[in-house]
Amino acid sequence: MLSGLGLDETCGAVYQAVLFSPGGATPDGIAADLRVPVAEVRDGLARLRELGLVRPIFEAAGAFRAVSPAVGFAPLIARAEAEASARSRAVAAARAHVEEMASRFGTAPHDRGGDSAVLLGEAEAWEAVQQVAEDVKTCVRVFAAAGPAPGLSAENYDPAHRLAVRAVERGAEVRLIVLDSVRSAPDVLEGVRWMSSKGVTVRSVPALPAWMFLVDDSYTLMALDPAGYRAGVIAFRAPGPMAAARDLFDRRWAAGCCLGEDPEPAEERPTAQQNEVLRLLAEGAKDEAVARCMGVSTRTVRRLIADIGERLGAESRFQIAVRATERGWLR
Template structure:
């Protein structure tokens, strides 16, 4: 804090001595060691008001009436800078000075010198302003952008007037003035005279600010670690359902099914293999929004779990589903597609399996099975689909004149006698979409009926490897 004569006059007039004695009644008075040098040699280097202020302050300290209320334990006005490893330079930042040339009112608990207001000295050499990409991030120590601009400008030379700083910083004068006051409050600027503003060396000025920021960061880090430990403890005790007492467990409602899917992502230890069949993931209200499931897959992959996901080819018809699949692939999930899948299935750590209760309605819950034989069967099912599925990064339009895998499979299902609704469930699309796909194929070859479409498909070789017809209506019923 800079003291001047007016400050000390007000100090006496307000009888702050009595206030200090009352506020700090349990503190012992300041004791100045006998070997402390007088301030007299310094006075002729100060302007009259500064010399008067320092003299008055010195009298107050030596009076024996001032309580020890400051964090100052060394009242040696001639502080032993050299013995404490502090170099001293004059205001030109080149001329070296001695202890006899500089006086300080003491030292704080960190052995940092607290200088008085000599107009021609500076305790440390000035650092240049930070270059491009070297921002001090003053916001982290409680300063705004204007304060940073003002402080950087002030570092360019040792002495400024307020008007000069206003001209140097492209900000409104009122904001510059407020920034100067703030910088002086926290010790980054000082005002030895009414017309002078001096920057404090960053190594000195930022030391207490950074210490505070580091302490705050340490507290926050500790809080995060405690929170992490608490989450781990809660996760260990949480289950989506009662503990497995047998090899099979039925979770027969939507909420329990989704909690089970979340638990897979949170507790898997090595691998998750998923057949994403028709309809939305078990437990989700909609079949058109996979984002919650995609996020769980990304979460598990980020934990180091190998996640293999087989989706239906039909996701290419929904830009959002396709974009989500590509995103999770970019985030470490192995994603492939195939024309059809039997039922939503999760094989977890080769240790247990979660299967949708009803392939036609994923809201009805899931079954969790840990029997080794059933787990092996589910793993084998996944293993049969994975090699023939197409990696998502290889999804591309077929050559001109050729069918997509989905179109070819549609024809095979129709040839096997599947109804539109059955095809729609397998493709995870609406029956209207299936009818549109059939109409598109018919238009492509000029067929006027489904029967003609079937005949032409056979002639063109589109029905190679057609599955055996299922009992029911005749193929390509009209």
């Protein structure tokens, strides 16, 4: 109870032992009463004497008498109150300084440009992605494209998974679109299923253009380079780009499959992956670009193209395009 005034437990007990011994108390007697070593009692008495709480009785060698609590503790209490007041003023000053810095700096990197687009490098990109889980109020919509999340230095999705669950725990709806290719990546699929078990709504599609985070209808973060996680992100709030990002997400979400569903349609139609390959090839994308967009290897893309050619009886990519259009696979 007296630690706030500079007395430890032993000193407090020794003081009370002396206080309740009107005729005075000796170290040996106090040690016997408290059942502590006499050396500790002597140290306690020395500290109490230093603080002006006990005085030696000169007519009784080795004995001590307590100074009245009202008199002895008054200066200690006054000093403690002064220190507490000074500490309180220091904390208030520090709070004001932090608030002033925050008003000049912005609450997060993506806030610095208002409605203007803001480019953030690798370090700030991950800071901004982390801030998403704290900013979201109703819903965050995420494209989990191929490769690591912006700002992460390795193809490790766990930190992003934890952020998604953090947003759910704060009461937000999280809609996550992943690539169909995660179904053949056990480690990644395990993380996606863990998020789903925690309340994240997940759908998969054959391909995604880039990592994207659409936070409420407030702002969007989008990877600058789909092939380079170190390039950072672009953050924007302007209504036009926000509407385009929302439309892009909603279209992919409507076309996506839940994890428990088969992403491949009926046998007479191309699979979802084959359909995406056809679309990207028709746009002139090279095999490497198709592979990056779909989160698969170039070898897988070439196998898909070969399978399409076999189904269509086509021997070249030109013939594939023609016959796919004839069958209504390409529009």
